[in-house]
Amino acid sequence: TQSTRPQRMLAAVHNNATRGDPRSVVKAIDQFCRQKEWAMNIGDEKGCILDSVVSEVNPAMVLELGTYCGYSTVRIASQLPPHAKIITLEFNPQNAAVARQIIAWAGLGEKIKLIEGSSGDWIPKLKEQFGVDTFDLVFLDHWKDRYLPDTKLMEECGLLRKGSILLADNVICPGTPEYLEYIRNSPRYKSQYFKSHLEYTRVEDGLEKSIFLG
Ligand SMILES: Cn1ncc2cc([C@H](O)c3cccc(CNC(=O)c4cc(-c5ccc(F)cc5)cc(O)c4O)c3)ccc21
Numbered sequence: 001t002q003s004t005r006p007q008r009m010l011a012a013v014h015n016n017a018t019r020g021d022p023r024s025v026v027k028a029i030d031q032f033c034r035q036k037e038w039a040m041n042i043g044d045e046k047g048c049i050l051d052s053v054v055s056e057v058n059p060a061m062v063l064e065l066g067t068y069c070g071y072s073t074v075r076i077a078s079q080l081p082p083h084a085k086i087i088t089l090e091f092n093p094q095n096a097a098v099a100r101q102i103i104a105w106a107g108l109g110e111k112i113k114l115i116e117g118s119s120g121d122w123i124p125k126l127k128e129q130f131g132v133d134t135f136d137l138v139f140l141d142h143w144k145d146r147y148l149p150d151t152k153l154m155e156e157c158g159l160l161r162k163g164s165i166l167l168a169d170n171v172i173c174p175g176t177p178e179y180l181e182y183i184r185n186s187p188r189y190k191s192q193y194f195k196s197h198l199e200y201t202r203v204e205d206g207l208e209k210s211i212f213l214g
């Protein structure tokens with residue numbers, strides 16, 4: 001039967017990355033996406049911006065919305081301090097299955113809790129189910145029309161504290177106009193745009209970093 005792109009990406013990781021070496025996993029995926037098949041990982045250019053935000057925030061608790069194949073999950077987790085954790089939500093079972101194996105190959109299973117399900121269903125359950133207090137960093141990379149409703153949901157569920165950082169991918173391409181309009185005009189956030197390019201292309205895209213002011 002025909003393999004899927006995530007399955008071919010996983011094969012590239014098994015064939016080209018060193019087990020237990022997250023950087024080699026990231027490199028193998030970027031090589032696959034540049035040389036073989038484009039895929040919607042954040043990629044290396046925006047990935048470096050993500051890396052700098054993670055090291056600046058030095059988070060104890062991270063939430064990622066949209067695991068896909070786990071590329072950004074591995075990038076973030078490989079920079080977390082000891083005992084820090086990332087919870088990542090993926091609704092598509094096929095994506096989740098590949099992500100679990102890529103995360104395992106990177107040797108980061110202890111730091112990452114992958115939940116198979118939709119952000120709208122799970123955000124309200126994170127406190128009671130996983131004993132989460134608040135998140136220090138949230139990375140938004142799921143359906144672009146869910147960025148705004150899920151941000152409001154996180155506010156309502158008390159998952160953000162004064163100083164929590166939201167980092168949103170694709171605010172230009174494919175674009176998240178309602179989210180940008182809200183977050184840039186809300187007195188409860190201080191936002192900054194990081195101009196970059198759509199992964200593996202020369203098309204403009206960027207990340208929006210927003211600090212929740214409480
Ligand atoms: C509710 N919920 N809860 C958890 C959860 C998880 C998912 C999946 O992980 C998932 C599946 C499909 C699409 C996405 C969003 N990502 C994108 O659509 C995207 C597109 C492009 C692009 C850009 C230019 C193109 F020409 C084509 C695609 C570049 C990018 O970086 C992207 O992130 C996310 C979905 C909903 C979820």
Ligand SMILES: [Mg+2]
Pocket residue numbers: 040041042141169170
């Ligand atoms: Mg993206």
